[in-house]
Amino acid sequence: MTAREPLLSLDGITRNFGAIEALRGITFEIGKGEVVALLGDNGAGKSTLVKIISGGLEPSGGRLVYEGREVRFGSPAEAKAAGIETVYQDLSLCTNVDVVANFFMGREIVKRFLGIPILQERAMEAATAKAIADAGTRIPSLRTNVEHLSGGQRQAIELNRFVHWGGKLVLLDEPFAALGVEQTRRGLEMIKRIAAQGISVVIITHIMAQAFQVADRMVVIRQGQVAGDVRTEDTTADEVVRMITGEAVKPPRAPIAEARTTGPA
Numbered sequence: 122m123t124a125r126e127p128l129l130s131l132d133g134i135t136r137n138f139g140a141i142e143a144l145r146g147i148t149f150e151i152g153k154g155e156v157v158a159l160l161g162d163n164g165a166g167k168s169t170l171v172k173i174i175s176g177g178l179e180p181s182g183g184r185l186v187y188e189g190r191e192v193r194f195g196s197p198a199e200a201k202a203a204g205i206e207t208v209y210q211d212l213s214l215c216t217n218v219d220v221v222a223n224f225f226m227g228r229e230i231v232k233r234f235l236g237i238p239i240l241q242e243r244a245m246e247a248a249t250a251k252a253i254a255d256a257g258t259r260i261p262s263l264r265t266n267v268e269h270l271s272g273g274q275r276q277a278i279e280l281n282r283f284v285h286w287g288g289k290l291v292l293l294d295e296p297f298a299a300l301g302v303e304q305t306r307r308g309l310e311m312i313k314r315i316a317a318q319g320i321s322v323v324i325i326t327h328i329m330a331q332a333f334q335v336a337d338r339m340v341v342i343r344q345g346q347v348a349g350d351v352r353t354e355d356t357t358a359d360e361v362v363r364m365i366t367g368e369a370v371k372p373p374r375a376p377i378a379e380a381r382t383t384g385p386a
């Protein structure tokens with residue numbers, strides 16, 4: 122359980138695909154400004170869970186409580202409107218336009234002059250420059266088409282955009298899989314900076330060192346259930362591996378309360 126004020130609580134989330142029970146009652150919380158690493162073996166259910174949180178899949182059962190209210194996201198657009206978004210490596214950027222256009226995609230600043238809509242290019246460029254500078258991201262020129270930027274720079278733009286438009290929970294599924302060492306280091310630093318601003322982050326990673334570098338808490342999923350929910354400072358890589366492989370469960374699951382066989386006299 123998180124020590125912080127919860128932003129999102131998952132309560133008994135299940136998801137079936139036909140006869141396959143991909144998620145079998147997932148319960149944990151994500152605190153405000155907390156970085157939670159979601160760990161687990163292949164097929165454990167991590168991606169399914171992330172899709173449910175971000176509106177890409179509906180749960181078969183259970184509840185999502187977000188900012189104190191039960192929610193149901195029918196689509197990624199609904200989750201995004203609520204401030205929850207999955208950032209996939211550069212998939213949501215338009216590569217044939219520049220950084221400013223990407224930053225304001227669908228949210229362009231337009232003023233009408235004699236009834237004619239005019240794009241406020243300078244205002245948009247200034248706002249993009251400020252957001253990117255505030256985040257400490259370095260990009261050669263905001264007028265560069267995104268196709269000419271590196272994978273790390275594209276990811277930084279996506280994250281900066283998410284923060285700029287009031288995002289509250291960002292989900293990252295193996296965000297550094299295609300990045301080099303230096304770009305990964307910058308990406309991890311950026312996650313920490315984002316979290317320090319009060320934004321919550323869920324990161325799926327198979328690389329234990331990355332989880333230890335960036336996460337406040339680790340939630341281990343095994344066969345569709347939570348096998349571990351621990352603060353990073355209270356665990357070790359060895360213990361997390363044992364939770365992933367099923368040799369350890371932490372905290373231990375509460376025994377199922379025995380049914381009362383005798384009623385009150």
Ligand SMILES: Nc1ncnc2c1ncn2[C@@H]1O[C@H](COP(=O)(O)OP(=O)(O)OP(=O)(O)O)[C@@H](O)[C@H]1O
Binds near residue numbers: 138142163165167170
């Ligand atoms: N659309 C689907 N149809 C049928 N089964 C699915 C579907 N999506 C996921 N599954 C099954 O649900 C289970 C969990 O899959 P999921 O992709 O969530 O695991 P994962 O932990 O993200 O794995 P990986 O690390 O390999 O990406 C697996 O048994 C998988 O085969």
